[in-house]
Amino acid sequence: xxxxxxxxxxxxxxxxxxxxxxxxxxxxxxxxxxxxxxxxxxxxxxxxxxxxxxxxxxxxxxxxxxxxxxxxxxxxxxxxxxxxxxxxxxxxxxxxxxxxxxxxxxxxxxxxxxxxxxxxxx
Amino acid sequence: xxxxxxxxxxxxxxxxxxxxxxxxxxxxxxxxxxxxxxxxxxxxxxxxxxxxxxxxxxxxxxxxxxxxxxxxxxxxxxxxxxxxxxxxxxxxxxxxxxxxxxxxxxx
Numbered sequence: 001x002x003x004x005x006x007x008x009x010x011x012x013x014x015x016x017x018x019x020x021x022x023x024x025x026x027x028x029x030x031x032x033x034x035x036x037x038x039x040x041x042x043x044x045x046x047x048x049x050x051x052x053x054x055x056x057x058x059x060x061x062x063x064x065x066x067x068x069x070x071x072x073x074x075x076x077x078x079x080x081x082x083x084x085x086x087x088x089x090x091x092x093x094x095x096x097x098x099x100x101x102x103x104x105x106x107x108x109x110x111x112x113x114x115x116x117x118x119x120x121x122x
Numbered sequence: 123x124x125x126x127x128x129x130x131x132x133x134x135x136x137x138x139x140x141x142x143x144x145x146x147x148x149x150x151x152x153x154x155x156x157x158x159x160x161x162x163x164x165x166x167x168x169x170x171x172x173x174x175x176x177x178x179x180x181x182x183x184x185x186x187x188x189x190x191x192x193x194x195x196x197x198x199x200x201x202x203x204x205x206x207x208x209x210x211x212x213x214x215x216x217x218x219x220x221x222x223x224x225x226x227x228x229x
Contacts, residue, residue, distance in 0.1 A: 004165070047209060047220035062217040096166070106172065106213045108156040112165040 002026040004097050004113035012091075012120050018084040022097030022113060023077075030055050030075040035100035035107055038071060038082045040093040041115075048093075052100055052107075053080055087120045094118075124148050124212050128221030134229040135200055143195045143224045145188075145210035154214035155193045157186055160223075161206045169208075170195065200226075 007021040022036070029036065038050040051061035053071045061069045065084070073080040084091060094117050098109035125148035135141050145155065153173040160166040168177045170186035173193055183198040197204055205228050210221040 046222040047211075049216075049218040049220070060216060064217070098166075105215075106154050107218065108168055108171040108211070108213060109158075109166075110168045110177065112167075114163065114165045 002099065002111045004099065004111055006095060006097050006113045006116040008116050009118055012087055012118060013122055014088055014120055015086055018082070018087050018091060018118055018120070020082045020095055020097075020116065020118070021079050022081070023079040024099075025078070028075075029073060029078045029080065033102040035102075035104075036071075036073060036080040037098045037100045037107075037109060039096045039098055039109070039112075041096070042090070042093040045093075047096075050082065050084075050095075089120050092118065092120045123217055124151060124215060124219050126210055126212055126219050126221040128208075128210055128224050130224060131222065132225040132227065134227050136229045137200050137202055139200045139229075141197045141200055141226065143208055143210075143226075145193045145195070145221050147191045147193075147212055147214075150190045151212045151214035153189050154212055155186070155188065156211045156213060157184075157195045158209045158211065159204075159206045160209060166209070171213075202228075 003025045012018045035052040037052040041047050053059045068085045070083040094115040096115045097113045099111040100107040127146045155173045157170040158166045174186045185196045207223045207225045
């Protein structure tokens with residue numbers, strides 16, 4: 001059974017860089033050709049797809065965040081990471097990592113982490 | 123971006139009831155529509171993908187239908203463990219987008 005677990009950065013100061021890691025257990029992150037994905041949900045708002053990384057290393061980002069987002073993968077540690085720069089209060093949200101399907105399109109998310117709350121505040 | 127509109131935003135129902143949640147896309151997404159169940163503090167769970175295919179292990183009381191812009195999730199006979207928030211998600215184009223959710227509460 002694949003399981004995903006987000007790290008817990010807690011509080012991030014405005015203008016700084018938010019860094020999160022998602023550790024995958026129950027399977028190798030480099031096998032299967034999946035898209036490893038980040039999604040977030042601000043309080044009282046809907047879910048927002050942030051971006052993804054394929055096991056090949058190729059990335060795709062939400063255009064609304066593209067200038068500030070970097071997603072990377074470390075196969076030796078079986079985890080993938082999110083960096084979001086120049087954060088503001090609007091980036092306060094629960095952040096989820098998820099596994100997307102092997103097709104480049106038509107991607108559902110069949111495994112998710114429980115989510116971690118990141119608060120941007122001084 | 124494709125906008126996904128779910129209705130209702132909340133719903134009160136009783137165990138044994140039949141419940142239908144709708145999701146409308148701002149443009150045709152063919153059948154690239156997925157449904158998730160989310161309980162507080164838990165990981166969201168994929169229920170249905172490509173509009174009507176039941177994810178492995180999901181009870182058969184859940185079903186999905188629709189194509190183009192209009193989709194429905196139906197729970198044929200509510201069970202106590204079904205009270206949660208449900209989201210639709212389009213996987214037709216990037217950026218993938220979600221509905222705002224339907225909170226299903228016990229009457």
